[in-house]
Amino acid sequence: MSGWSQALSGFGAGKGESATISGNRALQIEEPLLFEQDAAGRCGVDLPEPPAVSDRLGGLGRKGPIGLPGLSEPQVVRHYTRLSQKNYSIDTGLYPLGSCTMKHNPRLNEKMARLPGFADVHPLQPQSTVQGAIELIDLLAHWLKTLTGMPAVAMSPAAGAHGELCGMMCIRAALDARGESRRRVLVPESAHGTNPATAAACGFTVDPIPADARGRVDLAAMKAKLGPDVAALMLTNPNTCGLFEGEIVEIARAVHEAGAYFYCDGANFNAIVGRVRPADLGIDCMHINLHKTFSTPHGGGGPGSGPVVLAESLARFAPLPWVVHDENGFRLIEEAEGPAAESLGRLKGNHGQMGMFVRALSYMMSHGSDGLRQVSSDAVLSANYLLAALQDELTPAFPGPSMHEVLFDDRFLKDTGVTTLDFAKALIDEGYHPMTMYFPLVVHGALLMEPTETESKDSLDRFIAVVRGLAQRAKAGTAEAFHEAPRFTPRRRLDETAAARKPILRWRPGEREKVAAE
Amino acid sequence: MTVKYTEDHEWVRLEGDVAVVGITDYAQTQLGDVVYVELPAVGWKVEKGKEAATVESVKAASEVFAPLTGEVVAVNDELSGEPGQVNSDPMGKGWFLKIRLADPKDFDGLMDEAAYRAFVEGLG
Amino acid sequence: MRYLPLTDADRQEMLATIGVSSVESLFRDVPPAALLARPVDLPKAQGELEVERALSRIAAKNVSAGSVPNFVGCGVYRHHVPASVDHLIQRGEFLTSYTPYQPEVSQGTLQVLFEFQTQVSLLTGMEVANASLYDGATACAEAVMMANRVSRRSKAILSGGLHPHYREVTETHSRFAGFSVAAQGPDVMGTEDLIPLIDAETSCVVVQNPGFFGHVRDWTALGEACHAAGALLIVVVTEVVSLGAVEPPGAMGADIVAAEGQSVGNALNFGGPHVGLFATRDRYVRQMPGRLAGQTVDAEGRRGWVLTLSTREQHIRREKATSNICTNSGLCALAFSIHMALLGEAGFTRLAALNHAKAVELADRLGKVPGVEVLNRSFFNEFTLRLSKPAAPVVEDLAKAGVLAGVPASRFYPGLADLLLVAATETVTEEDISTFAEKLEEILR
Known part of the structure; x- marks a missing residue:
C-alpha cells in the first residue's frame, strides 16, 4: 500500500451523508494515538551526548527497549492541541455540574503558582532556605481558620476524599485516646460515595440514615440511631440536594450528647463562605476542597487539595507535618514529637499541595473578606434564579430556597420516553456540559445544577431558555431525537458495556487490527 | 425439574443434593447489561443469606447471596468471557454456581414459581 | 470584583424573578445566630497588581533550587521540563475541565489518560496502569491495601530501603485499616535479605528500586520467594527517570508497581502536587484503586474512550470500594504524558x-x-x-x-x-x- 492510501487507515472515517474522506469534521480533527505516530529515533527534545563513564548500575542496566514512540515537538504540540479541542471546559461555557463547583479559574493564580520561589523549591531543602514557603502555608491556614471559625487546620491532604480520610482518622485517634472502641458511623443516603468509602477505610462500619420529605436529615431517625457504639456522623452541609440542614445545631448537640463526633463534608462550602462559619454550627471537623470553593483548577480530574479544619478536641491528632512559628521563624515539625506527639502520623509524601495552596491564597486575597461574601451571595442567588425560572417546566425535587445548587427529579419527563440521561445528552448538543445526573440517590432520575457565581445573567438566561426548550420538546413527544443525542460531538454515545466486558486499558501493537477483525 | 426462588431474585434448581443457582430474568432486567460476574472458588463454604458472588453492570454492583448453605462444587467459568449470558439466558447458560447442600431439605423452604411471580408483582 | 459578572441591576432583577426582596432571605434556613452580619476579619479585595506584589514578596524569601x-x-x-509542556497543560480545555464522566465531551482527557496508562505500563514493564493517584507515597499505601485484598492476608513487610515517607504513610493506613506492617530499619548498605521474613501470613513485600540510599538491586529472587509463599512483590520507584536505564520492576517479577512520576513533566512545587503512578498485572485489575480509561466504540462504530470498570470506585461501590479516592492528579499526569511524548x-x-x-x-x-x-x-x-x-x-x-x-x-x-x-x-x-x-x-x- 502506498503511503497516502495508508495515511488515513488510523482514522475514524464517518458514515452517512455527512461523511468526509478524512473522518474530520472541520474543526473537529481526528487524532490517532501517540503510539500510532511513532518513527524510530525521532525525538522532541535535544539532549547532549552523555559523557562516557563506566556504569554503576550493578549489572542491572535495562536489557530491552521500552516501546515509547518517537515524535517531534510540532507533532506533540499538535497532538495535544487537537485533543484539548475535544474537551468541554469552564473556559468554553457554563458547566452546571452539581456539587462540583465549576467556577472560573483566574489566571493570576496560575502565574503566582509558577513563581520560581514557589514552583522551583524542593521540599527537603534546609528549612532556612524555604521560610517563604512555610509562611505561605501558615498564611493560607490563617485564612481557612478565620473563614471557618475553627482553631486548627491540617494542610497536607491531597484532595477532598483524602481530607475525609484525615478527618475520620483524627476521630478514630481521639476515640482510641479516650479508650473507646466506637465503630459505627452514620451517613445520610444522599451522601457522596467518598463518605462511606472513607469511613470503611478507617475501620468504621457505615449505617445509612434516611432523608425526610424535605430533603434533609430525618432528625428523629438520626437520633434513634445514636448510641454508645456510634463514632461519628458524616454530614454534607449544605447537603447534596442543595439544601441547608436547618436543624444542624440540634443535630450537632444530639451527636455530641451521644459522645460521638460531627464530621462535616465541606464540598459545598461555596454556598456559605464568608457568611456562615461552620464552627458556629457545632461541627468538629470539615474538609475544604480548594479546587471547588477556592477555584484551583480541576485539571480534568485533579490535582486537588483538601485541608481539614479541626476543633480543639481533634487538633492534637492532626497529621504531620505541622507548621509552627516562633522567634526563629517558621518551622515544620516532621516527627510525632513535642507538640505533635499525638499526631496520627503522615498521610502523604512531603508537606501538602503547595501549588494548590498558592493558587487558593491568590484567589482569596483577590476576593478579600468582602468579595468572598459576595461569592456565596451570587452563587446562591444564581441557583435560586435557575429554580425560579425552571420550576414550572421542570420538577424541583424539594421546595426552595436552594443554596448554591438546585435539584430536579425526572417527574417532568414521565411518559415522554426521555430519560434524565437522554436529557443531559441533548444538552450537550446545545453547547452545554450536562448537570450532575442520577445523584443524589434519594430522588428519582436526579438532575443537580450548580451555576456558580461566575456566570453572567445573560449566560444564565440563555441556559434557562435552552433547558426550558428541551423540556418542552421532550413533552411534545420527540423522544427519538433525544435518544440520538448527542449528534454534534467528536464521538456519539459510547458503548460502556463493551468497554467493561472486555477491557482494553492500554495500547498494544496490533490491537487495532485485532479489534477490527473481530 | 423443580425450580424454586428467593426474595433476592435467585433461582435454585435441585439436582440430587446439588443446587444450581443463578439470578432470575427479573433480576437481569433490573441490572441491565451484565459486564462481570465474580464467583467464589470451588471448595468454599457458603452460608444461606451471606454473599456468595457479585454481579456487575456498568453502573452498579450487586451481591448475590447464597440461597442455601453448603459447599461450592462448581462455578460457571464461561461467564468470565461471556457475562452477557446472564442477560440472554439467565435460567440456562447464565447459571452462577453449584452448591452441595448441607441439608437438602432446606430447598423446600424456598418459594415456588407461583409465589415468586406474586412476589415480583407485589414489587410493582 | 473582577471575577463576578453580576451587576447590582442583574441582582435586583433576579431577586424579583425569585420573588424575594434580598439575598438574605435565601439564607433563611441558616440558624440566625450563625449568620454573620459583616465580613470576617481578613483583608479586603485586592487587584492583580497588589496580590502579585504580596505573593512575590513571600516567594522571594525562598531559595529556588x-x-x-x-x-x-x-x-x-x-x-x-520542555517549554511546550507547561504551555499545553495551560490550555483551558485541559486546565478547566472536570473529571471525564461525560465521554462525548471529554474525549481529549480520556485519550490522554489511555496514552498515560500505556506509557506507565511500558515504563514499569507491567500489563496495566491506572489514571494516577495523589503521589508515590499514597500509591505505596494503596498497593499494600490492594495486596491485602488479593492475597486475603494482612501482613506487609517493608524494606529498609523504602523511602521513610512511603513507610510512614503505609503505617498510618495500617493502624486504621487494620493490617500489620513489619518495617525494617534503614538499609544503608543495600544488603538486607527479606526472604527469610516471608511466611504464610505475608500479603506482600515492599521494596524500592533504586532504594532510598541509592542502591540498585535485583529483586527477582525475592519475587520468586513471594510467589512461592502466595505473597505479592510490590516495587516502589521514586525516581521514574531511572526506568530509562535500569531493568523495570515488571522484569523482576513485580506484581504491583507504585511510583512517583514528578520527575517527568512536573516541577518541584515544594512537594506537591505530584503524581502517583500505579501499575499491576491484568489478573488483578479489578482490585486496583483509582480511575481507568478504556477503549470502546461509539454509536457510529468509531473508536473512542470512556472511564471503565467504575464499579470498583467509591461513587458506585461506596463502603465496599477498592479505595476512597476520587480526585487524582489528572493535570500532573497530563504533564508527565506530554513530557514523555516529547522524549520518546x-x-x-x-x-x-x-x-x-x-x-x-x-x-x-x-x-x-x-x-x-x-x-x-x-x-x-x-x-x-x-x-x-x-x-x-x-x-x-x-x-x-x-x-x-x-x-x-x-x-x-x-x-x-x-x-x-x-x-x-x-x-x-x-x-x-x-x-x-x-x-x-x-x-x-
Missing part, C-alpha cells in the same frame, strides 16, 4: 544515561574530598555519602555558601547523623560539581 548548584533528591527531582524512546533513554553519567562524575569527584566516603557500589542518580562530620550542619553551612547539598539522612533517621544523600540530574553542570566539592572540602577541613 534552580538559582544555585542543587543536589537535593530523596524522591523529588529537579529535571528540565530515544530521548528518555538518553535522559536516563545523562543522569547516571552526571551522578558517576559527582560520586567520583566527591569521593576524592578528604572526609567523604561514597557508600554505594551501585546507584542511578543518587547515592549516600558518609561524612567526617554530622551532615545536617554541613548542609546548613553549604546552603549559606550557596549550595543545596542534598538531604542529611538524619532528617528521617536521627541516628544516621553522618550520612548525606546527594543526587545529580541532567540539570547539574561541571561547575556545579566543582563548586560543591570545593565548598564541601572547606567545610569538612
